[in-house]
Amino acid sequence: MNVIEKKVTITSRALYSEDKSNRYLLERIWDDRLPIAAVLMLNPSIAGEIKTDRTVMNVINYLIDNGFGGTRVINLFSHVSTPQSGLKSRDVFQDSINNDYIEKAIEDSCTSIIAWTRGSYTHRKEEVLKLIEKYRDKVKIFVDEDGIEGRHPLHLKENWGLKEYNFKIY
Numbered sequence: 001m002n003v004i005e006k007k008v009t010i011t012s013r014a015l016y017s018e019d020k021s022n023r024y025l026l027e028r029i030w031d032d033r034l035p036i037a038a039v040l041m042l043n044p045s046i047a048g049e050i051k052t053d054r055t056v057m058n059v060i061n062y063l064i065d066n067g068f069g070g071t072r073v074i075n076l077f078s079h080v081s082t083p084q085s086g087l088k089s090r091d092v093f094q095d096s097i098n099n100d101y102i103e104k105a106i107e108d109s110c111t112s113i114i115a116w117t118r119g120s121y122t123h124r125k126e127e128v129l130k131l132i133e134k135y136r137d138k139v140k141i142f143v144d145e146d147g148i149e150g151r152h153p154l155h156l157k158e159n160w161g162l163k164e165y166n167f168k169i170y
Contacts, residue, residue, distance in 0.1 A: 014049040022078035024101035034069025035110035043077040058156040072105040114141045139165040
């Protein structure tokens, strides 16, 4: 039996505020010859330039299985907090700074995936959707095996699909 070695270098970077209380971008590129997907979620948790969390791991595995070469994770809010309740203590000024990173990541990606659930933070979601509407042709949303849209990738399964994002519904 022959042993075959395979090596891949994953380039990983994160952009933070100086005090690291805000993360604007988390990027993982494993094959820059393949399409890159921007994934827009609610807010950053523990994942960073080296460390990962279950949500980011699920997203990366899904994208690998579906022919992508990397991801640019961006968030509705840049404030780093594992519980959503931590968003109450965020610096609202950061939202406007974060908008630039959201738009740039979506502009630079082949596909963009809305990966937040319905409900809370409606005003902020509307603000960001207006910002990215000009990229509507490449904005998608996760759809689970039961056809339910707007699922969070913490529970992402390999049989989920991507569907055109309907800007009029959300």
